[in-house]
Amino acid sequence: MRFAKSILQLKLFIESVGYTWTDGDAFRDPRVHGEFGEKKGYGSSHSMHKLKLAEDINLFKNGKFLSDTEDHRNIGMYWESLGLDHKWGGYSGDGNHYSITHNGYW
Numbered sequence: 001m002r003f004a005k006s007i008l009q010l011k012l013f014i015e016s017v018g019y020t021w022t023d024g025d026a027f028r029d030p031r032v033h034g035e036f037g038e039k040k041g042y043g044s045s046h047s048m049h050k051l052k053l054a055e056d057i058n059l060f061k062n063g064k065f066l067s068d069t070e071d072h073r074n075i076g077m078y079w080e081s082l083g084l085d086h087k088w089g090g091y092s093g094d095g096n097h098y099s100i101t102h103n104g105y106w
Helices: 002-016 069-081
Strands: 020-023 054-061 064-066 086-088 097-100
Touching (some): 002 020, 002 069
Antiparallel strands (some): 020 054
16 A cells, blocks of 8 residues: 555656656566466566566657667655655666565565
8 A cells, every 4th residue: 555655656756756657567477487385487576567566667758759768867766755665667778667675685
């Protein structure tokens, strides 16, 4: 529930600073990607997407898709300001990834 509230808050922030967004990868079905801790398909074996604690957000400005990590920097900084467990993927080149930690994973 906390992640859902935080991601809504992030999307409202995105709009307040003049961007638009669409949902990207939000859930990785364990039937396709394996259970948490299991490597199957693309992504990490400990992906927070598998636990519904991560979402990739597609960012747009004036109708242009912004895919570079730097395009997400100010949004990532805002995300991290929401709590110590809020992690932005920009430090590993995954700028559109927003997650909450779980048992030390993110």
